[in-house]
């Protein structure tokens with residue numbers, strides 16, 4: 001009887017053999033359900049071995065093979081295997097992460113029929129012409145009318161997308177004939193730099209090439225992506241477009257859908273309902289989807305006709321998964337481009353130092369967009385020296401009057417503060433009590449909007465006490481400032497202005513987020529108070545002033561990547577100012593106006609900053625000049641976590657070649673998280689290969705160690721946080 005070898009989601013690097021009566025080589029790459037332990041697990045057939053690893057008579061039989069959809073192709077299995085190897089994870093875990101849950105469970109995949117193009121029908125047009133009460137269906141119809149035709153799946157993705165069935169039932173929308181033009185709408189005339197970039201990148205389109213597209217904020221990188229995508233689509237190829245957080249980029253989704261009305265666009269991200277995710281994945285797998293637009297996990301989309309990979313905001317930390325299999329979608333995308341011999345474009349106004357270094361060394365090709373597409377200039381950036389100033393709830397007089405001037409002119413301002421909540425801690429001046437999280441080594445943040453004290457790490461919360469829980473003092477005070485406090489003060493200072501706070505508390509759902517964006521875009525907000533959510537990618541033509549408060553705190557953070565992140569964040573958020581025809585200005589409140597980081601910001605000199613930061617990294621022996629991996633352990637008791645890491649370090653000492661450096665175990669900065677104490681051990685090498693082969697041997701040995709039941713450990717290759 002045929003034997004099938006299966007990758008199952010278990011945390012050990014082992015494959016499992018089963019028998020399957022009717023299995024053939026055609027089944028490699030198919031999902032299966034198998035008995036496992038007392039229950040059932042689902043996994044993927046990766047091989048059809050001639051002989052089993054164990055006595056064949058003891059093998060159990062698979063329960064079900066999913067044969068409704070095409071098997072995952074060999075190149076996809078290679079991608080999964082590479083991911084498992086490089087990040088030292090079990091293949092089954094990679095498969096579990098990469099496949100949509102429904103497909104992996106070998107469930108039936110429904111609704112695989114083509115994704116029809118829809119447009120308003122005559123009845124729909126009549127509905128739009130007559131005044132009627134607002135409803136979901138009406139809003140969706142209006143949206144469709146503004147951008148018809150649209151794929152059913154694209155409509156589904158709209159905030160009112162649930163009404164798509166209703167629209168069809170009511171006859172307000174109809175299916176339009178295929179063969180609609182691939183590219184629709186009027187195309188903007190490219191700037192000279194955009195033109196040069198498109199030409200240069202298109203010239204390498206016949207094989208593997210990695211491009212860093214370094215375009216200043218507002219330079220029109222998106223337009224370059226769209227033109228390159230159009231070329232690939234015209235050549236009959238599929239395009240993979242990665243974005244940092246799809247919930248943050250509904251605008252981009254809409255833009256892509258509007259540009260390529262005749263193309264099938266599939267969104268892939270973890271926010272989708274299971275059915276939609278399976279469906280999109282299978283549409284890509286079977287070669288129907290033309291464009292796959294998604295967050296990091298979309299890098300695992302199977303794409304038989306792949307022709308181009310685009311990575312927007314390539315520097316963004318969200319491309320790195322921070323739990324489970326800690327992969328970097330950006331790095332995997334580059335590997336994938338090489339594997340499939342296609343072009344990959346990494347775009348950013350503030351490239352990661354890793355990518356910038358690759359561009360310098362010639363590993364990546366390099367294309368610059370130095371001018372903004374619409375605006376005549378980048379915003380003017382100035383520091384407000386706050387050392388001798390009296391601030392009003394953190395706001396300087398200069399910033400206040402700049403905001404007042406924008407109000408007067410009918411323009412928008414953004415106050416950027418990367419700390420949500422009202423105040424980072426509640427404290428008692430009498431006895432020194434502070435609000436600390438019972439589960440984490442962190443303070444509880446005051447959220448005045450819903451009157452709670454909340455931990456931003458474990459999420460636990462409770463009411464705000466009226467008196468000090470320790471001494472009974474009535475006069476306990478919120479200490480420090482978050483977005484809610486700034487919002488409240490701005491509302492007092494500018495009573496006639498419409499102040500809008502944009503952070504993860506005010507935009508908890510995608511619908512809330514889209515509503516906020518729509519409010520801003522419609523000019524119905526005058527002063528925005530926002531966290532880094534506001535920094536990414538947005539394009540609001542009337543936003544002309546960005547005020548930065550509280551950035552100094554990150555200047556002296558312990559993580560060696562902190563300056564890079566701060567610079568990127570400030571350049572990005574500053575880049576929201578003056579993107580269209582109104583001049584922009586960025587005011588940074590700081591006690592260190594002479595700091596080189598701020599000076600580089602003021603001159604928009606990313607290259608100077610990057611060169612400086614890379615020099616520092618070289619002398620300190622940090623990435624990208626070295627390669628790192630982090631072994632982390634957590635347990636209810638810190639001593640258990642540290643003891644394990646000490647043992648791991650001792651094992652490493654016996655295995656590591658001279659060029660691999662093993663650091664001492666240390667508690668993590670946020671030592672306690674959700675009642676578990678955490679510690680880490682850094683290993684570093686001058687070469688990736690040396691690190692990789694050491695890791696293989698070391699982790700193998702660690703898996704054999706006896707550890708307390710309550711201890712967990714994991715490895716993070718190329719960690720972003722150290």
Ligand SMILES: Nc1ncnc2c1ncn2[C@@H]1O[C@H](COP(=O)(O)OP(=O)(O)OP(=O)(O)O)[C@@H](O)[C@H]1O
Nearest residue numbers: 188189190191217218219220221222223349373537
């Ligand atoms: N060739 C062009 N002609 C006219 N307008 C353009 C052109 N290219 C881009 N734009 C417009 O310029 C603005 C900035 O473009 P886009 O948002 O793509 O910039 P970006 O490079 O992605 O910037 P960021 O990195 O800051 O997000 C947008 O409003 C876009 O529509």
Ligand SMILES: [Zn+2]
Nearest residue numbers: 437440455458
């Ligand atoms: Zn907590």
